[in-house]
Amino acid sequence: MSITESPHRTKIFIAAVAVLLAVAVGAVVVAYQGRPTARAGVKGTVVLDQSSSLDTGSGYLLYKTTVAGPDFGTLAERKVSGNPGTVTGVPTLSSVQCDRSYTAAGVLLCLRADDNLVRVASVEVYDKSLKPIKKVQAAGIPNRARLSADGRMAAWTTFVAGDAYNGPAFSTRTSMLDLKTGVLADSLESFAVMLQGRPYSNTDENVWGVTFASDDNTFYATLGTGGKTWLVRGNAAAHTLTTVIDNVECPSLSPDGTRVVFKKRVSSDAWKMWHLEVLDLATLKETPLAEQRSVDDQAAWLDDHTVMYAVPQKAGTGYDVWSTPADGAGAPVLLAPDAFSPSVTSG
Template sequence: MRKLLLGLLGTLVLVGGGITYVVAARGGGPAANAQPVVTGEPITLSPGTVLFRNAAAGPAYGQVAALAAPGAPRKVADLQCDRFAAARGTGICLRAKPGSLPPLSEVLVLRPDLQVRHRQTLPGTPSRARVSPDGKIVSWTLFVTGDSYAATGFSTRSGLYEVDTGRLVKSIEELPVFVDGRRYFAHDVNYWGITFGADGNRFYVTLGSKNKTYLIEADYRSYRGTAILENAECPSLSPDGRRVAFKQKNPDSTWRIAVLELASRRVSYPPESRHLDDQVLWRDNTTLLYALQRGDKGSDVWSTPISPTGRPALLIPDATSPAIA
């Protein structure tokens, strides 16, 4: 099949929004896109559009993409990201700056047409990205040392940017937090995985310290937070604000999806039980989207109902960072 596609290279005319199966390789990578892509067609953050980071091998690897329908060629934008998120016409793209020592990342705040409205360079490597439901606050987490949450001695920096005012909070590490009614102080405090509510004020974040993790419920205006659950990481607040999905560590140090009902503090488990290292996204109030590693060969975006009677389903192969504009 590869030879056939390569043979067609000389006869394909690549124009406008034509489907591109084979193009010139970049940086010595594969010359063929493992998934058919469409180039030249604009991608916008129009309401309801499902976007993602293309993880298919080939020249379009890492580009922001949109899928019109299951099985259809994916439209790709000329925007490379390591992490991507979007909501209400605002996008965020995190990408590592190649060759920088110590590692640096670009934080790109995007307009509805995916053009850059603000650019910030910060220390660290990309980890998590989110946009508040009202599109007014973008947030991110960068690794300052280490390359995974399983690493010993990792350090993170989580920050915020207010789209309308331009206010930049490079790190929320000074956020006052209370655990069991007392102000918490420790030298090893790390925050990661911010998620905002629809009001643009209430937010949730992970606090990691002394080999424990806590789900922090925080108020942005008063700038203080309270621990409401232990063993919870990378929270994601449902659109109706009633539940928080998160990843919970198992005894064998793998993670699985869990869902906290905020009113009752009851934790339940969706039917997806495989190891997951992602900050899940709510597609609606009953369905979650997330990326799952496929061995050492790649990653796919899956969906699962939160009801234990449902079944997970493959949504987008060769993809990460699902987002709903």
């Protein structure tokens, strides 16, 4: 799925976002239409026009730009190079803007926040030909977005109270949508929980940070309850969550399905709170990664051997996307400056 300027391929994901004026009590699937015109891009980028298109090939890094100005939040693409942990070429800037995005198999999942005081998220799904698939209204502030590898299953998390995972008052809402059947699970908190082999229920349960396995039924996520966080294995059809191991947040499943990269709480200091680790699902062995900065993000996989994630810039309000080897060796590499919410396109 590469953004290109060829008129002979399918059109680029470009969509207008209507301002939502009512509170979304849960998520409601509705139809969506419309698209904005292209804008002038930031210096050093290629800007798409109305003849722009979208290729369904693999090997492109998709992210939202965090350059200050009118293009903040605009999706951009760069080609992933043959050199591990790097990309090539000048970024290609689209006209679609997201707070959080993810792409897989020619499908784009885009989360947008309403700007008014009534906090409502717009969850938009598009296919490779620009045809709108679904639009979902969800209460809260967009926070996490994921698709299954074949683009069938979509999940998203919003903050519905508080604004960070490092405070005691946060509350999340995580929903899951089967794009093939249209079945929507409004809140994963309704799923039955097995905690350490026993049925469990508590009013303080929060679920966030979904990542899908290849069967479109199994998924992993974070369960927060009783002052602890757990990696849970979910069954979408059975509506169940089963704990695997504690102190795991925002997991992301590797392309081969054998490992998850996650953020581990290692400190109460907000500037040193998280460390990235990789968990082997067969042995439950944890491998600390070379990245020493605190990373408050749901990391993604650049390939089977490399993870990528956003880090706040030291100066300014933007982010940069970095990569590091998944085996704990090596050192972090700057993958894309002024970038956030990375994912890699797949055919």
